[in-house]
Amino acid sequence: MVGDIxxxxxxAKDFTDTPLGRYPTDGPYSGERFREEFLYPxxxxxxxxxxxDGTEGYGSSFLDEAFGGLVRKGYYSADQLVKLLKxxxxxxxxxxxxxxxxxxxxxxxxxxx
Amino acid sequence: MAAxxxxxxxxxxxxxxxxKVLPGQGKHKSVGNRRHRQKHRQWLLRQRKKxxxxxxxxxxxxxxxxxxxxxxxxNAHTKTSVSSDKKSNITVILPAVxxxxxxxxxxxxxxAVLREAIQDNKRIRRIDFGGIQSISPSAALVLAxxxxxxxxxxxxxxxxxxxxxKDDIKRLLCQMGYFELLHLDKPIEAWPAKNTTFLPFKxxxxxxxxxxxxxxxxxxEIETIVEQRIKRxxxxxxxxxxxxxxxxxxxxDEIDNxxxxxxxxxxxxxxxxxxxxxxxxxGDGIPKTLPRSGFFExxxxxxxxWTDSQKIEAATQIGRSxxxxxxxGKGLQNxxxxxxxxxxxxxxxxxxxxxxxxxxxxxxxxxxxTAARKDxxxxxxxxxxxxxxxx
Numbered sequence: 231m232v233g234d235i236x237x238x239x240x241x242a243k244d245f246t247d248t249p250l251g252r253y254p255t256d257g258p259y260s261g262e263r264f265r266e267e268f269l270y271p272x273x274x275x276x277x278x279x280x281x282x283d284g285t286e287g288y289g290s291s292f293l294d295e296a297f298g299g300l301v302r303k304g305y306y307s308a309d310q311l312v313k314l315l316k317x318x319x320x321x322x323x324x325x326x327x328x329x330x331x332x333x334x335x336x337x338x339x340x341x342x343x
Numbered sequence: 344m345a346a347x348x349x350x351x352x353x354x355x356x357x358x359x360x361x362x363k364v365l366p367g368q369g370k371h372k373s374v375g376n377r378r379h380r381q382k383h384r385q386w387l388l389r390q391r392k393k394x395x396x397x398x399x400x401x402x403x404x405x406x407x408x409x410x411x412x413x414x415x416x417x418n419a420h421t422k423t424s425v426s427s428d429k430k431s432n433i434t435v436i437l438p439a440v441x442x443x444x445x446x447x448x449x450x451x452x453x454x455a456v457l458r459e460a461i462q463d464n465k466r467i468r469r470i471d472f473g474g475i476q477s478i479s480p481s482a483a484l485v486l487a488x489x490x491x492x493x494x495x496x497x498x499x500x501x502x503x504x505x506x507x508x509k510d511d512i513k514r515l516l517c518q519m520g521y522f523e524l525l526h527l528d529k530p531i532e533a534w535p536a537k538n539t540t541f542l543p544f545k546x547x548x549x550x551x552x553x554x555x556x557x558x559x560x561x562x563x564e565i566e567t568i569v570e571q572r573i574k575r576x577x578x579x580x581x582x583x584x585x586x587x588x589x590x591x592x593x594x595x596d597e598i599d600n601x602x603x604x605x606x607x608x609x610x611x612x613x614x615x616x617x618x619x620x621x622x623x624x625x626g627d628g629i630p631k632t633l634p635r636s637g638f639f640e641x642x643x644x645x646x647x648x649w650t651d652s653q654k655i656e657a658a659t660q661i662g663r664s665x666x667x668x669x670x671x672g673k674g675l676q677n678x679x680x681x682x683x684x685x686x687x688x689x690x691x692x693x694x695x696x697x698x699x700x701x702x703x704x705x706x707x708x709x710x711x712x713t714a715a716r717k718d719x720x721x722x723x724x725x726x727x728x729x730x731x732x733x734x
Contacts, residue, residue, distance in 0.1 A: 248555025250583045256590045258552050286559050287576030289583035290677050323576055 236316070237272045242284030244268065252291035261295030269296060270305055279316040288327050290334075298334035301342065308339035391648030402720055415459050418721070420452035432468035433460050439474050441482040443693060443723070450482050451721040457489040458625070458724050461496055472516070473507035480541065480610040481693075481729050483519055484621045487544045488606040490524045492625070500526050515541050519608060540568045541610045549590030549603035558582040561609060561620075568611045569618060569734055577681040578620065578730075582607070584677040585622045585728055593626025593726065616734045620681075625725040628695035629675075630654035651697025652716035659692070659699065678728060679703075683710055685732035693727040696720070 241249060245268055251260040272278045282288070297315075300306050306314065317328040410417050413427040424436040437453055440446040460467055470490070478486075490501075503525055505513065513530060516522065518541040522529045542564050545557045561582075562575050586605060594603040605624040611617070626632075630651040649657075659675045682688030683703045691700040696719050704711040 246555065248559055248579070248583075250555040250558075251587045251590065253591075255550055256587050257550055257554055259555060285576075285579075286555065286562065287579030287583070289580050289587060291584060291587045323574075327576075 237276055237278045238281065238318075239268055239272055239278060240281040240284070242281070247285045249285055249288055249292045249296075251289070252295040256291070261292040261297075262299065264292070265296045265299050265303075270300065273300075273306070273314060277314045277316065279318050281318045282324050282327050282331075283319050283321045288330075290330065293327060293330055294334040294338075297331045298338035301335055301338035304342075308335050311335055388648065395648055413465065414463060415456055415465070417456065418452055420449040420721075421456050424453065425456050428468070430466070432466045434469040434471065435460075435467065436471040437475055437486075439476040440478075441475060441486065442477065442479040443481055443698075443727070444479065447698075447719050448721050451719065451723050454485055454489055455721060455724060457486075457493070461489065461493045464497055466499075467493060467497070467501065469502040471504075472512065473504060475512050476509065478512060478515060480608065480619050481621045481623075481727055483515060483541070484544055484606055484608045484623050485723070485727060487519060487521065487524065487608070488546075488604075488623055488625060490521070491544075491546060491606065492604075494524060503527060505530065511537070515539075518542070519544050538614045539610055539612045542568070542608055544606055544608040547586065547605050547607065548601055549586075549594070550600045554586045555579075555583065557607065558586070561607060565609050565611070565618065565620075569616075571734065573618070573734065574681065574684055577684050581678045581681045581728075581730065582620075582622065584675070588675070589624045589626060592632040593624045593628075595627050595632065618730075618732050618734055620730040622728045623725060628722075628726055629658045629692070630695050630697060633658050650718045651695045652699050652718045653697070655692050655694050655697050655699040656714070656716055659701070678730075681730050682732060683712075685734065687733040689729075689731040691727075691729040691731070693723045693729075694725070695722045 239245070241264070245264055246259040249259050249261070249264065251257045253262050254260050269278070269280070297311075300311060301308055317331050319325055319328050410422055412425060413431045413433065415425065415427075415433070417425055420438075424438065426434045428434075435453060435457060438446065438449045441450050441453075443450055457467070457470070459465075493501075505527060508516070514537065517529060520543040521527075542561065545561060547554045547557050558579055562573065562578055565573055565578075566575075589603055589605045590600075593605075597603055603624075603626070605622060607620075607622050609618065609620045611619075628651070630649075633654050659678070678692070679690050679701055682690040682701065684705065685703075686705055688703045688705070689700060691698065697716065698719070699714070699716040701712060701714045
């Protein structure tokens with residue numbers, strides 16, 4: 231169930247300010263590594279807020295693997311993620327990535343359907 | 344009078360109305376249609392193969408000046424500018440205009456000779472920069488990559504008569520880091536202030552910890568010379584996907600990650616407020632890596648008749664990468680964003696023998712897009728991505 235204090239992952243501060251690539255073979259700050267070592271462990275039995283501001287930016291490979299991968303791997307359904315996951319951004323430049331994250335989650339759920 | 348002509352036309356195309364009822368037509372209309380479509384596809388294929396044969400014949404004629412020198416393949420553009428001494432030491436005289444826009448074939452031919460010499464561990468004695476009158480940022484980056492490879496693979500000291508270099512060229516090559524590459528002493532003269540500033544090129548490799556940091560470093564250097572903040576997240580989006588593509592697709596048969604290299608640079612023209620960012624890899628090229636996609640399965644009948652520029656165009660569209668996985672294929676689409684968000688922007692991709700360019704005009708309300716493509720006789724030896732935007 232959702233805890234009283236929502237867990238918070240600030241990608242720029244907790245992971246890297248230069249996220250890059252899909253798989254660990256693309257580099258140490260890949261979407262898969264973020265999902266497996268940060269996002270998925272934090273999501274277990276709790277809701278999580280992910281702050282996406284402050285990085286250099288995001289390529290679609292990183293976002294798709296990190297967030298869409300949660301659905302493709304069968305960890306969560308898109309509906310569950312709507313309840314558990316909050317994407318935070320205060321910089322309007324990064325709002326586009328918040329929209330892309332939800333787009334990739336939706337696309338992933340369509341792929342596995 | 345019209346009848347014989349019509350008959351002649353009918354004989355060329357299998358779908359022309361012959362007046363005959365094809366097997367499967369009538370009661371079994373769907374079967375007939377399928378056969379029609381199949382025949383039409385076969386006819387299209389034959390036509391494309393015919394065009395390819397004609398194109399190849401023209402190409403062979405154009406390359407009639409081809410010859411070999413110390414194992415190197417020379418063509419009409421390089422046969423007089425590449426020489427070899429008795430000990431097979433190679434000298435390459437670079438052409439006056441090194442520019443893929445204005446002088447593609449000659450520029451690419453000279454780089455191809457250098458690449459071949461480096462791959463075959465030939466001894467390059469001298470690369471003559473003295474005759475260069477102009478060099479574009481993209482050509483300068485590709486040349487830097489060749490010299491850099493030579494340094495890594497063969498090494499040594501190249502003979503270079505810096506005093507014969509044109510001042511503008513000397514300044515550009517100095518700013519880009521050529522003097523370090525060529526192990527030359529940096530000139531101490533102060534350069535007159537010029538409109539265009541070049542940033543030192545950076546080399547990275549697949550699966551490297553510092554790829555993202557190199558992109559960040561370039562962004563900070565760009566912001567220093569343009570004296571304003573740029574749309575950094577869009578630049579990083581494009582660069583990070585270009586870097587990811589190098590690791591995943593560009594060097595398919597290379598096991599050693601340290602050989603999966605890319606090069607990156609930027610320049611800024613203050614008068615025109617034009618920023619140019621260039622990224623180059625010496626991999627297999629987009630046209631060769633596209634055939635592994637799921638999309639390919641649906642078009643494989645005609646795919647081999649496509650030119651390289653057509654394949655690049657297809658690859659830039661969503662869902663058409665070389666991975667074959669449904670979730671992949673978004674990468675190349677990321678490249679256009681940095682060009683799209685500026686008032687005037689252009690993304691040019693050269694890969695193997697093809698070039699595809701997308702130009703944008705953005706007035707803040709709507710984005711106007713135009714696209715063009717071109718094919719060449721000589722290959723660029725990998726993939727070159729160039730973003731050109733007006734700040």
